Amino acid sequence: MRATLALAAALGLAVPAAGEEGGICERELVVLGAGQDAGAPQIGNADDAGERLLPSSLALIDRGSNKRYLFDASPAITEQLAELDRIEPPVEGLGLDGIFLTHAHIGHYLGLAWLGREAAGAKGMPVYALPRMAQFLRANGPWSQLVELGNIEVRLLANGGITPLDLGRLRVLPYAVPHRDEYSETAGFMVFAGKTAFHYVPDIDSWEQFTRGDRSALFELVETGRYVFIDATFWDDNELPGRDMSEIPHPRVRATMDMLQHLPADQRAKVRFIHYNHTNPIRDPASAEAREVEARGFGIARHGDRFCLD
Numbered sequence: 001m002r003a004t005l006a007l008a009a010a011l012g013l014a015v016p017a018a019g020e021e022g023g024i025c026e027r028e029l030v031v032l033g034a035g036q037d038a039g040a041p042q043i044g045n046a047d048d049a050g051e052r053l054l055p056s057s058l059a060l061i062d063r064g065s066n067k068r069y070l071f072d073a074s075p076a077i078t079e080q081l082a083e084l085d086r087i088e089p090p091v092e093g094l095g096l097d098g099i100f101l102t103h104a105h106i107g108h109y110l111g112l113a114w115l116g117r118e119a120a121g122a123k124g125m126p127v128y129a130l131p132r133m134a135q136f137l138r139a140n141g142p143w144s145q146l147v148e149l150g151n152i153e154v155r156l157l158a159n160g161g162i163t164p165l166d167l168g169r170l171r172v173l174p175y176a177v178p179h180r181d182e183y184s185e186t187a188g189f190m191v192f193a194g195k196t197a198f199h200y201v202p203d204i205d206s207w208e209q210f211t212r213g214d215r216s217a218l219f220e221l222v223e224t225g226r227y228v229f230i231d232a233t234f235w236d237d238n239e240l241p242g243r244d245m246s247e248i249p250h251p252r253v254r255a256t257m258d259m260l261q262h263l264p265a266d267q268r269a270k271v272r273f274i275h276y277n278h279t280n281p282i283r284d285p286a287s288a289e290a291r292e293v294e295a296r297g298f299g300i301a302r303h304g305d306r307f308c309l310d
Contacts, residue, residue: 025308026064027170027193029227030087031274032057032080034301036233037107039076040278051283054080054303055107056202056275058229060191061088065166067097071189071200073127077111087306098126098155098165100172102202104136104183107275113142115151127152130159130174133184157187169193177201178209180249190224193309198227202275205249207259218259222267227307230256232273232300235280235289253282253289257296268297272305 033039035053042048055074061084062068068088074080081094089095094115102108115122129137134154137143146152157163157174164171171192179186188201199221207216221228233250234240240248253273260268273293276282281289282300293300 024063025310026062027196027309028061028063028088029198029307029309030059030061030084031272031301031303031305032059032070032083033074033076034274034276034303034305035107035283036275036277036280037074037105038278039107040283042278045278048278050278051285052303053276053278053283056301057111058200059084060170060193060309062166062170062193063088065169066091067166067170068095069097069165069170070099071191072102072108072202073099073111074107075110077114080111083304094120094122094125096125098128100128100157100174100187100189101133102188102200103179103181103186104133105180105203108202109133109137109143112137112146112152116142116146117149117151120151122151124150125152126155128155128157128163128172128174130157130176130185130187132181133187136184159185159187162192177204179203179205188221190221196226196309197224198229198307198309199225200229200274202229202231203233204231204251207251207256216259218256219263222260222263222270225270226309227272228270229272229274229301232256232276232280232282234277235282239277239279253280253293257293257298260298261296265297269299272299272301274301276300 033054033056037055039055040053054076057074058071060069134156159176162171162173173190174187176185177188190199207218210217232253236252236254237245281287
Protein backbone atom coordinates (compact mmCIF):
# COMPACT_ATOMS: atom_id res chain seq x y z
CA MET A 1 0.00 0.00 0.00
CA ARG A 2 2.91 2.37 0.58
CA ALA A 3 3.43 2.68 -3.20
CA THR A 4 -0.20 3.38 -4.05
CA LEU A 5 -0.15 7.17 -3.76
CA ALA A 6 3.06 7.44 -5.77
CA LEU A 7 1.66 5.21 -8.50
CA ALA A 8 -1.61 7.10 -8.54
CA ALA A 9 0.18 10.43 -8.82
CA ALA A 10 2.37 9.14 -11.64
CA LEU A 11 -0.75 8.10 -13.51
CA GLY A 12 -2.49 11.43 -12.98
CA LEU A 13 -4.89 10.07 -10.38
CA ALA A 14 -4.05 12.08 -7.27
CA VAL A 15 -7.47 13.72 -6.88
CA PRO A 16 -10.03 12.28 -9.31
CA ALA A 17 -13.20 14.24 -9.86
CA ALA A 18 -16.57 12.73 -9.07
CA GLY A 19 -18.54 11.56 -12.10
CA GLU A 20 -22.06 10.74 -13.16
CA GLU A 21 -23.66 7.40 -12.39
CA GLY A 22 -25.45 5.04 -14.77
CA GLY A 23 -26.02 5.43 -18.50
CA ILE A 24 -24.27 3.79 -21.41
CA CYS A 25 -20.56 4.53 -21.29
CA GLU A 26 -17.37 3.00 -22.57
CA ARG A 27 -16.30 1.72 -19.17
CA GLU A 28 -18.90 0.82 -16.58
CA LEU A 29 -18.81 -0.64 -13.09
CA VAL A 30 -21.77 -2.78 -11.94
CA VAL A 31 -22.57 -3.92 -8.41
CA LEU A 32 -23.66 -7.56 -8.78
CA GLY A 33 -23.99 -8.07 -5.04
CA ALA A 34 -23.47 -6.06 -1.86
CA GLY A 35 -24.04 -8.58 0.93
CA GLN A 36 -21.76 -10.46 3.28
CA ASP A 37 -20.53 -13.88 2.09
CA ALA A 38 -23.70 -15.82 2.95
CA GLY A 39 -26.11 -13.26 1.53
CA ALA A 40 -29.69 -13.15 2.75
CA PRO A 41 -31.78 -14.96 3.64
CA GLN A 42 -28.92 -16.75 5.35
CA ILE A 43 -28.97 -20.47 6.02
CA GLY A 44 -31.15 -21.12 9.06
CA ASN A 45 -33.09 -17.89 8.51
CA ALA A 46 -35.58 -18.91 5.83
CA ASP A 47 -38.27 -16.70 7.35
CA ASP A 48 -36.16 -13.56 6.80
CA ALA A 49 -38.49 -11.09 5.09
CA GLY A 50 -35.91 -8.34 4.61
CA GLU A 51 -34.20 -7.14 1.46
CA ARG A 52 -32.59 -10.04 -0.42
CA LEU A 53 -28.80 -9.88 -0.52
CA LEU A 54 -26.37 -11.46 -2.97
CA PRO A 55 -22.74 -11.75 -1.84
CA SER A 56 -20.47 -8.86 -2.79
CA SER A 57 -19.14 -8.83 -6.33
CA LEU A 58 -18.33 -6.13 -8.87
CA ALA A 59 -18.23 -6.36 -12.66
CA LEU A 60 -16.17 -4.07 -14.85
CA ILE A 61 -17.31 -3.65 -18.46
CA ASP A 62 -14.98 -2.20 -21.09
CA ARG A 63 -17.17 -1.71 -24.16
CA GLY A 64 -14.32 -0.27 -26.19
CA SER A 65 -12.65 -3.68 -26.30
CA ASN A 66 -15.63 -5.95 -25.53
CA LYS A 67 -14.09 -7.07 -22.24
CA ARG A 68 -15.78 -7.97 -18.95
CA TYR A 69 -14.08 -8.65 -15.61
CA LEU A 70 -15.30 -9.88 -12.22
CA PHE A 71 -14.03 -8.88 -8.80
CA ASP A 72 -14.79 -11.86 -6.53
CA ALA A 73 -16.52 -15.04 -7.63
CA SER A 74 -19.40 -15.49 -5.21
CA PRO A 75 -21.62 -18.56 -4.67
CA ALA A 76 -24.32 -16.59 -6.57
CA ILE A 77 -22.17 -16.36 -9.70
CA THR A 78 -24.84 -17.95 -11.93
CA GLU A 79 -27.43 -15.32 -11.11
CA GLN A 80 -24.88 -12.53 -11.11
CA LEU A 81 -23.50 -13.39 -14.55
CA ALA A 82 -27.04 -13.63 -15.90
CA GLU A 83 -27.64 -10.09 -14.70
CA LEU A 84 -24.38 -8.93 -16.26
CA ASP A 85 -25.44 -10.56 -19.54
CA ARG A 86 -28.65 -8.54 -19.53
CA ILE A 87 -26.65 -5.33 -19.12
CA GLU A 88 -23.89 -6.18 -21.59
CA PRO A 89 -24.30 -9.47 -23.51
CA PRO A 90 -21.16 -11.61 -23.79
CA VAL A 91 -19.33 -11.78 -27.10
CA GLU A 92 -19.09 -15.56 -26.72
CA GLY A 93 -19.31 -18.18 -24.02
CA LEU A 94 -19.16 -16.84 -20.49
CA GLY A 95 -17.81 -13.59 -21.81
CA LEU A 96 -15.41 -13.16 -18.90
CA ASP A 97 -11.87 -11.99 -19.51
CA GLY A 98 -10.66 -12.36 -15.95
CA ILE A 99 -11.69 -12.88 -12.33
CA PHE A 100 -9.88 -11.07 -9.52
CA LEU A 101 -10.08 -12.69 -6.08
CA THR A 102 -9.75 -10.83 -2.80
CA HIS A 103 -9.33 -13.88 -0.50
CA ALA A 104 -10.34 -17.42 0.45
CA HIS A 105 -13.53 -16.83 2.43
CA ILE A 106 -16.66 -18.44 1.06
CA GLY A 107 -18.37 -15.43 -0.48
CA HIS A 108 -15.35 -14.45 -2.53
CA TYR A 109 -14.13 -17.53 -4.39
CA LEU A 110 -16.62 -20.44 -4.17
CA GLY A 111 -18.14 -19.34 -7.47
CA LEU A 112 -15.05 -20.71 -9.22
CA ALA A 113 -16.53 -24.19 -8.74
CA TRP A 114 -19.16 -23.36 -11.38
CA LEU A 115 -16.37 -23.04 -13.96
CA GLY A 116 -15.64 -26.78 -13.69
CA ARG A 117 -16.76 -29.66 -15.88
CA GLU A 118 -19.91 -30.22 -13.83
CA ALA A 119 -21.13 -26.78 -14.92
CA ALA A 120 -19.61 -24.27 -17.39
CA GLY A 121 -16.60 -26.37 -18.41
CA ALA A 122 -14.63 -23.16 -18.89
CA LYS A 123 -11.39 -23.17 -20.82
CA GLY A 124 -8.42 -21.22 -19.47
CA MET A 125 -10.40 -18.63 -17.49
CA PRO A 126 -7.81 -16.16 -16.13
CA VAL A 127 -8.06 -16.02 -12.32
CA TYR A 128 -5.88 -13.36 -10.70
CA ALA A 129 -4.70 -13.78 -7.11
CA LEU A 130 -1.97 -12.84 -4.66
CA PRO A 131 0.62 -15.58 -3.90
CA ARG A 132 -1.01 -17.42 -0.98
CA MET A 133 -4.41 -17.36 -2.67
CA ALA A 134 -2.87 -18.66 -5.89
CA GLN A 135 -1.09 -21.47 -4.06
CA PHE A 136 -4.26 -22.38 -2.17
CA LEU A 137 -6.12 -22.84 -5.47
CA ARG A 138 -3.33 -24.92 -6.99
CA ALA A 139 -2.84 -27.18 -3.96
CA ASN A 140 -6.38 -27.86 -2.70
CA GLY A 141 -9.34 -29.64 -4.27
CA PRO A 142 -11.68 -29.02 -5.88
CA TRP A 143 -9.87 -25.89 -7.04
CA SER A 144 -6.76 -27.83 -8.02
CA GLN A 145 -8.90 -29.87 -10.42
CA LEU A 146 -9.97 -26.67 -12.14
CA VAL A 147 -6.28 -25.93 -12.68
CA GLU A 148 -5.40 -29.46 -13.77
CA LEU A 149 -8.26 -29.64 -16.29
CA GLY A 150 -7.50 -26.22 -17.66
CA ASN A 151 -10.81 -24.69 -16.59
CA ILE A 152 -8.94 -21.84 -14.94
CA GLU A 153 -5.50 -20.35 -15.43
CA VAL A 154 -4.16 -18.92 -12.17
CA ARG A 155 -2.26 -15.69 -12.75
CA LEU A 156 -0.06 -14.37 -10.00
CA LEU A 157 -0.49 -10.83 -8.74
CA ALA A 158 2.23 -8.89 -6.92
CA ASN A 159 1.30 -6.95 -3.81
CA GLY A 160 1.62 -3.29 -4.79
CA GLY A 161 2.40 -4.09 -8.43
CA ILE A 162 0.28 -2.98 -11.37
CA THR A 163 -1.17 -5.60 -13.73
CA PRO A 164 -2.07 -4.12 -17.13
CA LEU A 165 -5.10 -5.47 -18.97
CA ASP A 166 -6.02 -5.08 -22.64
CA LEU A 167 -2.81 -3.32 -23.67
CA GLY A 168 -2.95 -1.06 -20.65
CA ARG A 169 -6.48 0.28 -21.15
CA LEU A 170 -7.18 -1.02 -17.66
CA ARG A 171 -4.70 -1.52 -14.82
CA VAL A 172 -5.22 -3.34 -11.53
CA LEU A 173 -3.18 -2.71 -8.41
CA PRO A 174 -3.66 -5.21 -5.55
CA TYR A 175 -2.63 -4.39 -2.00
CA ALA A 176 -2.68 -6.60 1.08
CA VAL A 177 -5.07 -5.61 3.87
CA PRO A 178 -5.27 -6.99 7.43
CA HIS A 179 -7.95 -9.68 7.76
CA ARG A 180 -8.43 -13.23 9.03
CA ASP A 181 -6.01 -14.99 6.68
CA GLU A 182 -6.52 -18.66 7.47
CA TYR A 183 -6.03 -19.90 3.89
CA SER A 184 -4.82 -16.87 1.97
CA GLU A 185 -3.81 -13.27 2.31
CA THR A 186 -6.53 -10.67 1.71
CA ALA A 187 -6.35 -8.19 -1.14
CA GLY A 188 -7.93 -4.87 -1.79
CA PHE A 189 -7.92 -3.61 -5.37
CA MET A 190 -7.34 -0.26 -6.98
CA VAL A 191 -8.50 -0.35 -10.59
CA PHE A 192 -7.40 2.30 -13.07
CA ALA A 193 -9.59 3.01 -16.09
CA GLY A 194 -8.10 5.89 -18.07
CA LYS A 195 -7.70 8.71 -15.54
CA THR A 196 -10.37 7.26 -13.27
CA ALA A 197 -9.86 4.77 -10.44
CA PHE A 198 -11.97 2.84 -7.96
CA HIS A 199 -11.10 0.86 -4.84
CA TYR A 200 -12.68 -2.40 -3.70
CA VAL A 201 -12.02 -3.50 -0.10
CA PRO A 202 -14.96 -5.68 0.98
CA ASP A 203 -13.19 -7.29 3.96
CA ILE A 204 -10.74 -5.80 6.44
CA ASP A 205 -10.20 -6.22 10.18
CA SER A 206 -9.46 -2.63 11.10
CA TRP A 207 -8.72 0.69 9.46
CA GLU A 208 -6.36 1.45 12.34
CA GLN A 209 -4.21 -1.59 11.43
CA PHE A 210 -4.14 -0.54 7.78
CA THR A 211 -1.73 2.36 7.91
CA ARG A 212 0.42 4.61 5.81
CA GLY A 213 2.86 6.51 7.97
CA ASP A 214 1.04 7.86 11.00
CA ARG A 215 -2.51 7.65 9.66
CA SER A 216 -4.97 5.09 8.36
CA ALA A 217 -4.58 4.23 4.68
CA LEU A 218 -8.35 4.62 4.41
CA PHE A 219 -7.73 8.32 3.76
CA GLU A 220 -5.43 7.37 0.88
CA LEU A 221 -8.19 5.27 -0.66
CA VAL A 222 -10.59 8.18 -0.56
CA GLU A 223 -7.97 10.57 -1.95
CA THR A 224 -7.10 8.37 -4.93
CA GLY A 225 -10.42 6.77 -5.86
CA ARG A 226 -13.43 8.10 -7.69
CA TYR A 227 -15.53 5.38 -6.08
CA VAL A 228 -14.42 3.65 -2.87
CA PHE A 229 -16.22 0.41 -1.99
CA ILE A 230 -15.36 -0.53 1.59
CA ASP A 231 -16.27 -3.06 4.29
CA ALA A 232 -19.65 -2.49 5.92
CA THR A 233 -20.18 -5.92 7.49
CA PHE A 234 -21.59 -4.57 10.77
CA TRP A 235 -23.26 -1.35 11.82
CA ASP A 236 -22.06 -1.35 15.45
CA ASP A 237 -21.11 -3.64 18.33
CA ASN A 238 -24.70 -4.41 19.34
CA GLU A 239 -25.69 -6.30 16.22
CA LEU A 240 -25.30 -9.94 17.23
CA PRO A 241 -26.81 -10.62 20.67
CA GLY A 242 -24.96 -13.38 22.50
CA ARG A 243 -21.84 -13.11 20.30
CA ASP A 244 -18.52 -11.58 21.31
CA MET A 245 -18.24 -8.97 18.56
CA SER A 246 -14.54 -8.48 19.31
CA GLU A 247 -14.01 -11.90 17.68
CA ILE A 248 -15.40 -10.54 14.41
CA PRO A 249 -13.09 -7.57 13.82
CA HIS A 250 -14.62 -5.66 10.95
CA PRO A 251 -14.77 -1.85 11.02
CA ARG A 252 -18.23 -0.76 12.12
CA VAL A 253 -20.03 1.48 9.65
CA ARG A 254 -20.73 4.20 12.18
CA ALA A 255 -17.06 4.24 13.31
CA THR A 256 -15.85 4.44 9.70
CA MET A 257 -18.12 7.44 9.11
CA ASP A 258 -16.78 9.08 12.26
CA MET A 259 -13.23 8.68 10.92
CA LEU A 260 -14.11 10.37 7.63
CA GLN A 261 -16.67 12.91 8.76
CA HIS A 262 -14.22 15.84 8.66
CA LEU A 263 -13.57 15.35 4.94
CA PRO A 264 -15.22 17.65 2.40
CA ALA A 265 -18.60 16.55 1.07
CA ASP A 266 -17.24 15.61 -2.36
CA GLN A 267 -14.74 13.23 -0.71
CA ARG A 268 -17.30 11.58 1.58
CA ALA A 269 -19.57 11.07 -1.43
CA LYS A 270 -17.01 8.73 -2.98
CA VAL A 271 -17.57 6.10 -0.27
CA ARG A 272 -19.93 3.21 -1.01
CA PHE A 273 -20.44 0.81 1.91
CA ILE A 274 -20.54 -2.81 0.71
CA HIS A 275 -20.45 -6.39 2.10
CA TYR A 276 -23.08 -5.81 4.80
CA ASN A 277 -24.30 -8.70 6.92
CA HIS A 278 -27.95 -9.76 6.91
CA THR A 279 -28.20 -8.26 10.41
CA ASN A 280 -26.88 -4.85 9.39
CA PRO A 281 -29.79 -2.38 9.38
CA ILE A 282 -28.43 -0.50 6.34
CA ARG A 283 -29.61 -3.50 4.37
CA ASP A 284 -33.04 -1.80 4.47
CA PRO A 285 -32.90 1.45 2.45
CA ALA A 286 -35.73 2.85 4.59
CA SER A 287 -34.03 2.18 7.95
CA ALA A 288 -32.94 5.00 10.24
CA GLU A 289 -29.36 3.77 9.89
CA ALA A 290 -29.44 3.88 6.08
CA ARG A 291 -30.89 7.38 6.22
CA GLU A 292 -28.11 8.36 8.64
CA VAL A 293 -25.46 7.18 6.17
CA GLU A 294 -27.01 9.31 3.43
CA ALA A 295 -27.50 12.32 5.72
CA ARG A 296 -23.82 12.22 6.66
CA GLY A 297 -22.85 12.34 2.97
CA PHE A 298 -21.84 8.72 2.34
CA GLY A 299 -23.31 6.07 0.05
CA ILE A 300 -24.46 2.47 0.33
CA ALA A 301 -23.78 0.07 -2.53
CA ARG A 302 -26.93 -1.65 -3.73
CA HIS A 303 -27.35 -4.66 -5.98
CA GLY A 304 -27.76 -3.34 -9.52
CA ASP A 305 -25.97 -0.01 -9.01
CA ARG A 306 -24.12 1.14 -12.14
CA PHE A 307 -21.28 3.68 -12.34
CA CYS A 308 -19.83 5.23 -15.46
CA LEU A 309 -16.02 5.39 -15.36
CA ASP A 310 -15.48 7.56 -18.46
